[in-house]
Amino acid sequence: MDMQPKKVGVLSCSGEAEAEGTICRNAVRLVMEKYRPDVVTTLCLPLYLAGDTGEREFAKKFPVISVDGCGKLCARRATEKYSGTVQDAIDLRALLEEWGVTEKLSRSHPGELEDKLAERLAAEIVKRIDAIIEDGKIVER
Amino acid sequence: MGNEKYAILPCNGMDKEAGALARETALRLSARQAGEIVCPVLYHRSAKKYGKLLESSPLLVIDGCRTACASNLAKESGARITRRLNITDYLKGRGIKPGKSLELSTELLDETHRILEELLETDSEEGKAAIAADFTAPLEYETFTQDKYIFRVPRQGFLFNENDCWARVDGTRARIGISDFVQNSASDFLFFEPPQVGAAIEQFGEAGSLESTKTALDIISPFSGTVVAVNAELAEAPETINGDPYEKGWAVELELADFEGERELLMDCPSYLGYLKKKVEREFHKKERE
Numbered sequence: 322m323d324m325q326p327k328k329v330g331v332l333s334c335s336g337e338a339e340a341e342g343t344i345c346r347n348a349v350r351l352v353m354e355k356y357r358p359d360v361v362t363t364l365c366l367p368l369y370l371a372g373d374t375g376e377r378e379f380a381k382k383f384p385v386i387s388v389d390g391c392g393k394l395c396a397r398r399a400t401e402k403y404s405g406t407v408q409d410a411i412d413l414r415a416l417l418e419e420w421g422v423t424e425k426l427s428r429s430h431p432g433e434l435e436d437k438l439a440e441r442l443a444a445e446i447v448k449r450i451d452a453i454i455e456d457g458k459i460v461e462r
Numbered sequence: 463m464g465n466e467k468y469a470i471l472p473c474n475g476m477d478k479e480a481g482a483l484a485r486e487t488a489l490r491l492s493a494r495q496a497g498e499i500v501c502p503v504l505y506h507r508s509a510k511k512y513g514k515l516l517e518s519s520p521l522l523v524i525d526g527c528r529t530a531c532a533s534n535l536a537k538e539s540g541a542r543i544t545r546r547l548n549i550t551d552y553l554k555g556r557g558i559k560p561g562k563s564l565e566l567s568t569e570l571l572d573e574t575h576r577i578l579e580e581l582l583e584t585d586s587e588e589g590k591a592a593i594a595a596d597f598t599a600p601l602e603y604e605t606f607t608q609d610k611y612i613f614r615v616p617r618q619g620f621l622f623n624e625n626d627c628w629a630r631v632d633g634t635r636a637r638i639g640i641s642d643f644v645q646n647s648a649s650d651f652l653f654f655e656p657p658q659v660g661a662a663i664e665q666f667g668e669a670g671s672l673e674s675t676k677t678a679l680d681i682i683s684p685f686s687g688t689v690v691a692v693n694a695e696l697a698e699a700p701e702t703i704n705g706d707p708y709e710k711g712w713a714v715e716l717e718l719a720d721f722e723g724e725r726e727l728l729m730d731c732p733s734y735l736g737y738l739k740k741k742v743e744r745e746f747h748k749k750e751r752e
Binding site for chain 1: 472473474476477481492493499500501502503504506507508511529531532534535564565602617
Protein backbone atom coordinates (compact mmCIF):
# COMPACT_ATOMS: atom_id res chain seq x y z
CA MET A 322 0.00 0.00 0.00
CA ASP A 323 1.25 3.49 -0.82
CA MET A 324 1.81 5.28 2.47
CA GLN A 325 3.85 8.20 1.20
CA PRO A 326 2.21 11.56 1.74
CA LYS A 327 0.97 13.30 -1.40
CA LYS A 328 1.74 16.91 -0.91
CA VAL A 329 1.65 18.90 -4.12
CA GLY A 330 -1.80 19.69 -5.48
CA VAL A 331 -2.44 20.03 -9.18
CA LEU A 332 -5.68 21.68 -10.20
CA SER A 333 -6.48 21.25 -13.85
CA CYS A 334 -8.86 22.92 -16.23
CA SER A 335 -11.93 20.70 -16.67
CA GLY A 336 -11.17 20.34 -20.33
CA GLU A 337 -14.69 20.13 -21.69
CA ALA A 338 -14.78 23.36 -23.68
CA GLU A 339 -11.50 23.57 -25.57
CA ALA A 340 -8.97 21.11 -27.01
CA GLU A 341 -6.25 22.70 -24.89
CA GLY A 342 -8.29 22.00 -21.77
CA THR A 343 -8.63 18.34 -22.67
CA ILE A 344 -4.87 18.18 -23.14
CA CYS A 345 -4.43 19.71 -19.68
CA ARG A 346 -6.61 17.16 -17.95
CA ASN A 347 -4.90 14.31 -19.81
CA ALA A 348 -1.48 15.67 -18.85
CA VAL A 349 -2.47 15.98 -15.21
CA ARG A 350 -3.69 12.40 -15.19
CA LEU A 351 -0.36 11.28 -16.64
CA VAL A 352 1.48 13.09 -13.86
CA MET A 353 -0.80 11.70 -11.19
CA GLU A 354 -0.92 8.12 -12.41
CA LYS A 355 2.42 7.65 -14.16
CA TYR A 356 5.11 10.20 -13.40
CA ARG A 357 4.68 11.46 -9.84
CA PRO A 358 1.98 9.30 -8.25
CA ASP A 359 3.61 9.50 -4.82
CA VAL A 360 3.83 13.26 -4.67
CA VAL A 361 0.79 14.62 -6.44
CA THR A 362 -2.79 14.98 -5.37
CA THR A 363 -5.11 16.02 -8.14
CA LEU A 364 -7.82 18.39 -7.09
CA CYS A 365 -11.13 18.18 -8.91
CA LEU A 366 -12.10 21.65 -10.13
CA PRO A 367 -15.92 21.23 -10.14
CA LEU A 368 -15.75 19.63 -6.68
CA TYR A 369 -13.56 22.51 -5.57
CA LEU A 370 -16.00 25.08 -6.96
CA ALA A 371 -19.00 23.27 -5.53
CA GLY A 372 -17.58 24.10 -2.11
CA ASP A 373 -15.87 20.90 -1.01
CA THR A 374 -14.01 21.82 2.15
CA GLY A 375 -11.47 18.99 1.78
CA GLU A 376 -10.29 20.27 -1.61
CA ARG A 377 -10.21 23.90 -0.51
CA GLU A 378 -8.42 23.16 2.76
CA PHE A 379 -5.82 21.11 0.95
CA ALA A 380 -5.16 24.00 -1.41
CA LYS A 381 -4.76 26.34 1.56
CA LYS A 382 -2.25 24.09 3.30
CA PHE A 383 -0.18 22.69 0.45
CA PRO A 384 1.43 24.17 -2.66
CA VAL A 385 -0.83 24.07 -5.70
CA ILE A 386 -0.01 24.26 -9.40
CA SER A 387 -2.89 25.39 -11.58
CA VAL A 388 -2.98 24.06 -15.14
CA ASP A 389 -5.20 26.03 -17.50
CA GLY A 390 -6.05 25.41 -21.11
CA CYS A 391 -6.63 28.99 -22.11
CA GLY A 392 -6.49 32.59 -20.99
CA LYS A 393 -9.74 32.32 -19.04
CA LEU A 394 -7.60 30.67 -16.34
CA CYS A 395 -10.56 28.99 -14.60
CA ALA A 396 -8.33 26.78 -12.43
CA ARG A 397 -5.96 29.54 -11.35
CA ARG A 398 -8.70 32.02 -10.60
CA ALA A 399 -10.73 29.50 -8.61
CA THR A 400 -7.68 28.66 -6.48
CA GLU A 401 -6.92 32.31 -5.84
CA LYS A 402 -10.52 33.00 -4.95
CA TYR A 403 -11.01 30.20 -2.46
CA SER A 404 -7.61 29.13 -1.19
CA GLY A 405 -5.02 31.87 -1.75
CA THR A 406 -2.11 32.15 -4.12
CA VAL A 407 -0.99 29.35 -6.41
CA GLN A 408 2.57 28.17 -6.09
CA ASP A 409 2.92 27.95 -9.85
CA ALA A 410 0.59 28.43 -12.78
CA ILE A 411 0.60 27.00 -16.28
CA ASP A 412 -1.35 28.46 -19.19
CA LEU A 413 -1.13 25.90 -21.98
CA ARG A 414 -1.97 28.37 -24.75
CA ALA A 415 0.98 30.51 -23.72
CA LEU A 416 3.19 27.41 -23.65
CA LEU A 417 1.98 26.34 -27.10
CA GLU A 418 3.06 29.71 -28.44
CA GLU A 419 6.41 29.28 -26.78
CA TRP A 420 6.73 25.79 -28.27
CA GLY A 421 5.76 27.09 -31.73
CA VAL A 422 2.68 24.86 -32.02
CA THR A 423 0.29 26.42 -34.53
CA GLU A 424 -1.77 23.42 -35.68
CA LYS A 425 -5.49 23.35 -34.93
CA LEU A 426 -6.15 20.95 -32.09
CA SER A 427 -9.19 18.73 -31.70
CA ARG A 428 -11.15 18.26 -28.50
CA SER A 429 -13.55 15.64 -29.77
CA HIS A 430 -11.07 13.60 -31.82
CA PRO A 431 -7.65 13.89 -30.19
CA GLY A 432 -4.90 12.18 -32.14
CA GLU A 433 -1.16 11.77 -32.13
CA LEU A 434 -0.43 15.49 -31.87
CA GLU A 435 -2.74 16.00 -28.90
CA ASP A 436 -1.25 12.93 -27.17
CA LYS A 437 2.28 14.22 -27.72
CA LEU A 438 1.34 17.61 -26.33
CA ALA A 439 -0.21 15.98 -23.26
CA GLU A 440 3.09 14.15 -22.68
CA ARG A 441 5.08 17.35 -23.19
CA LEU A 442 2.83 19.25 -20.82
CA ALA A 443 3.08 16.43 -18.28
CA ALA A 444 6.87 16.78 -18.43
CA GLU A 445 6.52 20.52 -17.80
CA ILE A 446 4.25 19.92 -14.80
CA VAL A 447 6.72 17.36 -13.42
CA LYS A 448 9.54 19.90 -13.79
CA ARG A 449 7.56 22.43 -11.77
CA ILE A 450 6.63 19.87 -9.11
CA ASP A 451 10.26 18.89 -8.75
CA ALA A 452 11.25 22.54 -8.41
CA ILE A 453 8.74 22.96 -5.58
CA ILE A 454 10.12 19.86 -3.87
CA GLU A 455 13.70 21.05 -4.29
CA ASP A 456 12.78 24.41 -2.84
CA GLY A 457 11.45 22.60 0.21
CA LYS A 458 7.98 24.01 -0.26
CA ILE A 459 6.40 20.59 -0.05
CA VAL A 460 5.97 20.95 3.70
CA GLU A 461 2.61 21.99 5.01
CA ARG A 462 2.08 25.75 4.90
CA MET B 463 -37.46 14.00 -26.00
CA GLY B 464 -36.49 10.86 -27.88
CA ASN B 465 -35.39 12.65 -31.03
CA GLU B 466 -33.88 15.75 -29.43
CA LYS B 467 -30.18 16.20 -28.93
CA TYR B 468 -29.10 16.84 -25.39
CA ALA B 469 -26.69 19.44 -24.18
CA ILE B 470 -24.72 17.31 -21.72
CA LEU B 471 -23.13 18.65 -18.58
CA PRO B 472 -21.04 15.90 -16.96
CA CYS B 473 -19.03 15.43 -13.82
CA ASN B 474 -15.39 16.29 -14.49
CA GLY B 475 -14.30 12.77 -13.55
CA MET B 476 -11.11 13.76 -11.76
CA ASP B 477 -11.96 12.48 -8.31
CA LYS B 478 -13.52 9.03 -8.41
CA GLU B 479 -14.14 6.14 -10.76
CA ALA B 480 -17.85 6.91 -10.95
CA GLY B 481 -16.96 10.43 -12.06
CA ALA B 482 -14.66 9.12 -14.76
CA LEU B 483 -17.53 6.91 -15.93
CA ALA B 484 -19.90 9.89 -15.91
CA ARG B 485 -17.56 11.77 -18.20
CA GLU B 486 -17.01 8.78 -20.47
CA THR B 487 -20.78 8.30 -20.76
CA ALA B 488 -21.18 11.97 -21.66
CA LEU B 489 -18.50 11.77 -24.36
CA ARG B 490 -20.07 8.68 -25.90
CA LEU B 491 -23.56 10.14 -25.84
CA SER B 492 -22.22 13.33 -27.36
CA ALA B 493 -20.55 11.37 -30.17
CA ARG B 494 -23.68 9.30 -30.75
CA GLN B 495 -26.11 12.21 -30.83
CA ALA B 496 -23.71 14.87 -32.09
CA GLY B 497 -24.76 16.67 -28.92
CA GLU B 498 -22.75 19.40 -27.22
CA ILE B 499 -20.82 18.93 -24.02
CA VAL B 500 -21.19 21.75 -21.50
CA CYS B 501 -18.13 22.38 -19.34
CA PRO B 502 -19.37 22.58 -15.73
CA VAL B 503 -16.63 25.01 -14.75
CA LEU B 504 -16.91 27.35 -17.70
CA TYR B 505 -20.69 27.34 -17.41
CA HIS B 506 -20.41 28.21 -13.74
CA ARG B 507 -18.03 31.02 -14.59
CA SER B 508 -19.77 32.37 -17.66
CA ALA B 509 -23.28 31.03 -18.19
CA LYS B 510 -23.75 33.26 -21.25
CA LYS B 511 -21.27 31.13 -23.18
CA TYR B 512 -23.88 28.38 -23.35
CA GLY B 513 -26.96 30.62 -23.46
CA LYS B 514 -28.05 29.83 -27.03
CA LEU B 515 -27.30 26.13 -26.72
CA LEU B 516 -29.36 25.77 -23.56
CA GLU B 517 -32.24 27.74 -25.02
CA SER B 518 -32.52 25.27 -27.86
CA SER B 519 -31.47 21.96 -26.28
CA PRO B 520 -32.66 20.02 -23.24
CA LEU B 521 -29.98 19.78 -20.56
CA LEU B 522 -28.85 16.39 -19.32
CA VAL B 523 -26.64 16.45 -16.23
CA ILE B 524 -24.56 13.36 -15.48
CA ASP B 525 -23.23 13.22 -11.93
CA GLY B 526 -20.61 10.75 -10.84
CA CYS B 527 -21.52 10.48 -7.19
CA ARG B 528 -23.98 11.84 -4.66
CA THR B 529 -21.96 14.98 -4.05
CA ALA B 530 -23.58 15.92 -7.37
CA CYS B 531 -21.10 18.70 -8.23
CA ALA B 532 -22.30 18.88 -11.83
CA SER B 533 -25.92 19.35 -10.76
CA ASN B 534 -25.00 21.82 -8.06
CA LEU B 535 -22.86 23.96 -10.37
CA ALA B 536 -25.60 23.86 -13.01
CA LYS B 537 -28.28 24.94 -10.54
CA GLU B 538 -26.06 27.62 -9.07
CA SER B 539 -25.66 29.03 -12.57
CA GLY B 540 -29.42 29.08 -13.07
CA ALA B 541 -29.66 26.11 -15.43
CA ARG B 542 -32.93 24.37 -15.96
CA ILE B 543 -32.06 20.69 -15.83
CA THR B 544 -34.23 18.55 -18.07
CA ARG B 545 -32.86 15.23 -17.02
CA ARG B 546 -30.37 13.96 -14.52
CA LEU B 547 -28.41 10.75 -14.27
CA ASN B 548 -26.38 9.69 -11.26
CA ILE B 549 -23.80 7.06 -12.11
CA THR B 550 -23.28 5.86 -8.53
CA ASP B 551 -27.01 5.23 -8.14
CA TYR B 552 -27.12 3.51 -11.51
CA LEU B 553 -24.20 1.25 -10.61
CA LYS B 554 -25.74 0.46 -7.23
CA GLY B 555 -28.83 -0.76 -9.04
CA ARG B 556 -26.59 -3.04 -11.09
CA GLY B 557 -24.78 -4.33 -7.99
CA ILE B 558 -21.48 -2.65 -8.94
CA LYS B 559 -19.44 -0.69 -6.41
CA PRO B 560 -17.23 1.94 -8.06
CA GLY B 561 -13.72 2.47 -6.71
CA LYS B 562 -11.21 5.31 -6.58
CA SER B 563 -9.17 4.69 -9.74
CA LEU B 564 -9.76 7.00 -12.66
CA GLU B 565 -8.62 4.28 -15.04
CA LEU B 566 -11.88 2.66 -16.10
CA SER B 567 -11.99 -1.12 -16.06
CA THR B 568 -13.36 -3.03 -19.04
CA GLU B 569 -16.37 -3.93 -16.92
CA LEU B 570 -17.18 -0.28 -16.32
CA LEU B 571 -16.51 0.73 -19.91
CA ASP B 572 -19.05 -1.91 -20.93
CA GLU B 573 -21.54 -0.25 -18.60
CA THR B 574 -21.54 2.92 -20.68
CA HIS B 575 -23.34 1.04 -23.48
CA ARG B 576 -26.03 -0.14 -21.07
CA ILE B 577 -26.38 3.30 -19.52
CA LEU B 578 -26.86 4.92 -22.91
CA GLU B 579 -29.33 2.29 -24.10
CA GLU B 580 -31.41 2.69 -20.94
CA LEU B 581 -31.21 6.46 -21.08
CA LEU B 582 -32.34 6.75 -24.67
CA GLU B 583 -34.96 4.03 -24.28
CA THR B 584 -36.47 5.79 -21.27
CA ASP B 585 -36.49 9.03 -23.25
CA SER B 586 -38.50 7.63 -26.11
CA GLU B 587 -40.92 5.75 -23.86
CA GLU B 588 -41.61 8.23 -21.14
CA GLY B 589 -40.36 11.60 -22.29
CA LYS B 590 -40.45 14.31 -19.69
CA ALA B 591 -42.37 12.13 -17.24
CA ALA B 592 -39.13 10.24 -16.68
CA ILE B 593 -37.58 13.26 -15.02
CA ALA B 594 -37.41 12.68 -11.32
CA ALA B 595 -36.90 15.76 -9.21
CA ASP B 596 -34.45 15.33 -6.37
CA PHE B 597 -34.82 17.51 -3.30
CA THR B 598 -32.66 15.40 -1.01
CA ALA B 599 -29.22 16.98 -1.51
CA PRO B 600 -27.85 18.24 1.83
CA LEU B 601 -27.98 22.00 2.33
CA GLU B 602 -25.41 24.49 3.52
CA TYR B 603 -26.60 27.68 5.15
CA GLU B 604 -25.64 31.30 5.55
CA THR B 605 -26.70 32.59 8.96
CA PHE B 606 -27.02 35.87 10.76
CA THR B 607 -27.95 36.64 14.32
CA GLN B 608 -30.13 39.37 15.78
CA ASP B 609 -30.44 39.31 19.57
CA LYS B 610 -31.34 35.74 20.51
CA TYR B 611 -32.54 34.82 17.01
CA ILE B 612 -30.48 33.00 14.41
CA PHE B 613 -31.76 33.20 10.84
CA ARG B 614 -30.67 30.66 8.26
CA VAL B 615 -30.75 30.97 4.47
CA PRO B 616 -29.69 28.08 2.20
CA ARG B 617 -26.66 29.02 0.14
CA GLN B 618 -27.65 27.33 -3.11
CA GLY B 619 -30.61 26.18 -5.12
CA PHE B 620 -33.26 28.37 -3.51
CA LEU B 621 -35.07 31.47 -4.74
CA PHE B 622 -37.05 33.79 -2.49
CA ASN B 623 -39.82 36.33 -2.86
CA GLU B 624 -40.36 39.42 -0.71
CA ASN B 625 -43.03 37.52 1.21
CA ASP B 626 -40.27 35.36 2.70
CA CYS B 627 -41.39 32.26 0.88
CA TRP B 628 -38.91 30.09 -0.97
CA ALA B 629 -38.79 27.80 -3.99
CA ARG B 630 -36.28 24.99 -4.33
CA VAL B 631 -36.11 24.24 -8.03
CA ASP B 632 -35.05 21.00 -9.63
CA GLY B 633 -35.66 20.56 -13.35
CA THR B 634 -39.27 21.41 -14.08
CA ARG B 635 -40.36 21.03 -10.45
CA ALA B 636 -40.10 23.25 -7.39
CA ARG B 637 -40.88 22.77 -3.73
CA ILE B 638 -42.35 25.76 -1.96
CA GLY B 639 -42.11 26.71 1.69
CA ILE B 640 -41.63 29.54 4.16
CA SER B 641 -38.34 30.95 5.38
CA ASP B 642 -36.66 30.67 8.74
CA PHE B 643 -37.58 34.30 9.36
CA VAL B 644 -41.31 33.56 9.04
CA GLN B 645 -41.18 30.51 11.28
CA ASN B 646 -39.22 32.52 13.89
CA SER B 647 -41.75 35.35 13.77
CA ALA B 648 -44.85 33.17 13.74
CA SER B 649 -43.81 30.83 16.55
CA ASP B 650 -45.20 27.27 16.74
CA PHE B 651 -47.41 26.25 13.85
CA LEU B 652 -50.65 24.51 14.71
CA PHE B 653 -52.41 24.02 11.33
CA PHE B 654 -51.49 23.65 7.68
CA GLU B 655 -54.20 24.03 5.05
CA PRO B 656 -52.76 22.72 1.77
CA PRO B 657 -54.02 23.52 -1.74
CA GLN B 658 -55.65 20.79 -3.82
CA VAL B 659 -53.32 18.59 -5.84
CA GLY B 660 -53.91 19.55 -9.47
CA ALA B 661 -54.75 23.17 -8.63
CA ALA B 662 -53.19 25.89 -10.77
CA ILE B 663 -51.28 28.50 -8.76
CA GLU B 664 -50.32 31.94 -10.04
CA GLN B 665 -46.94 33.50 -9.31
CA PHE B 666 -47.36 35.28 -5.95
CA GLY B 667 -50.68 33.50 -5.54
CA GLU B 668 -51.69 31.54 -2.46
CA ALA B 669 -50.23 28.05 -2.13
CA GLY B 670 -51.85 27.00 1.14
CA SER B 671 -52.07 28.65 4.53
CA LEU B 672 -50.67 28.24 8.03
CA GLU B 673 -51.84 29.06 11.50
CA SER B 674 -49.55 29.42 14.47
CA THR B 675 -49.91 30.31 18.13
CA LYS B 676 -49.40 33.94 17.13
CA THR B 677 -50.79 34.44 13.63
CA ALA B 678 -52.38 33.11 10.44
CA LEU B 679 -50.62 33.51 7.12
CA ASP B 680 -50.77 32.49 3.47
CA ILE B 681 -47.89 30.79 1.70
CA ILE B 682 -47.20 33.06 -1.27
CA SER B 683 -45.87 31.01 -4.16
CA PRO B 684 -42.67 32.33 -5.77
CA PHE B 685 -43.63 30.58 -9.04
CA SER B 686 -46.73 29.74 -10.98
CA GLY B 687 -47.51 26.12 -11.73
CA THR B 688 -49.65 23.12 -11.03
CA VAL B 689 -49.67 21.51 -7.61
CA VAL B 690 -48.33 17.97 -7.99
CA ALA B 691 -47.83 17.15 -4.31
CA VAL B 692 -48.36 18.53 -0.83
CA ASN B 693 -46.39 17.63 2.27
CA ALA B 694 -48.76 15.25 4.05
CA GLU B 695 -46.53 15.19 7.12
CA LEU B 696 -47.45 18.81 7.88
CA ALA B 697 -51.11 17.89 8.41
CA GLU B 698 -50.06 15.69 11.33
CA ALA B 699 -47.10 17.72 12.51
CA PRO B 700 -47.14 21.34 11.26
CA GLU B 701 -44.43 22.17 13.82
CA THR B 702 -42.03 20.36 11.48
CA ILE B 703 -41.77 23.73 9.73
CA ASN B 704 -40.41 25.32 12.90
CA GLY B 705 -37.70 22.70 13.23
CA ASP B 706 -36.72 22.42 9.58
CA PRO B 707 -38.34 25.06 7.34
CA TYR B 708 -36.20 24.38 4.26
CA GLU B 709 -36.17 20.60 4.01
CA LYS B 710 -38.70 18.51 5.95
CA GLY B 711 -40.90 21.59 6.30
CA TRP B 712 -41.64 22.06 2.59
CA ALA B 713 -45.30 22.69 1.90
CA VAL B 714 -46.15 22.25 -1.77
CA GLU B 715 -44.53 20.82 -4.90
CA LEU B 716 -45.28 22.48 -8.24
CA GLU B 717 -44.79 21.56 -11.87
CA LEU B 718 -43.49 24.93 -13.01
CA ALA B 719 -45.23 26.91 -15.72
CA ASP B 720 -42.67 29.60 -16.58
CA PHE B 721 -39.43 29.28 -14.67
CA GLU B 722 -37.33 31.50 -16.93
CA GLY B 723 -39.90 34.26 -17.12
CA GLU B 724 -40.61 34.34 -13.40
CA ARG B 725 -37.22 33.83 -11.77
CA GLU B 726 -36.19 37.41 -12.55
CA LEU B 727 -38.66 38.60 -9.94
CA LEU B 728 -37.06 36.50 -7.22
CA MET B 729 -33.94 36.73 -5.06
CA ASP B 730 -31.07 34.27 -4.70
CA CYS B 731 -29.32 33.66 -1.37
CA PRO B 732 -27.04 36.74 -1.25
CA SER B 733 -29.84 39.08 -2.38
CA TYR B 734 -32.36 37.61 0.01
CA LEU B 735 -29.88 37.67 2.88
CA GLY B 736 -29.34 41.41 2.33
CA TYR B 737 -33.08 42.00 2.06
CA LEU B 738 -33.73 39.95 5.19
CA LYS B 739 -31.09 41.68 7.31
CA LYS B 740 -32.65 45.07 6.60
CA LYS B 741 -36.10 43.71 7.31
CA VAL B 742 -35.06 42.12 10.61
CA GLU B 743 -33.28 45.30 11.72
CA ARG B 744 -36.40 47.33 10.93
CA GLU B 745 -38.58 44.90 12.91
CA PHE B 746 -36.29 45.03 15.93
CA HIS B 747 -36.04 48.83 15.90
CA LYS B 748 -39.80 48.98 15.67
CA LYS B 749 -40.14 46.70 18.69
CA GLU B 750 -37.58 48.72 20.64
CA ARG B 751 -39.55 51.92 19.98
CA GLU B 752 -42.74 50.20 21.15
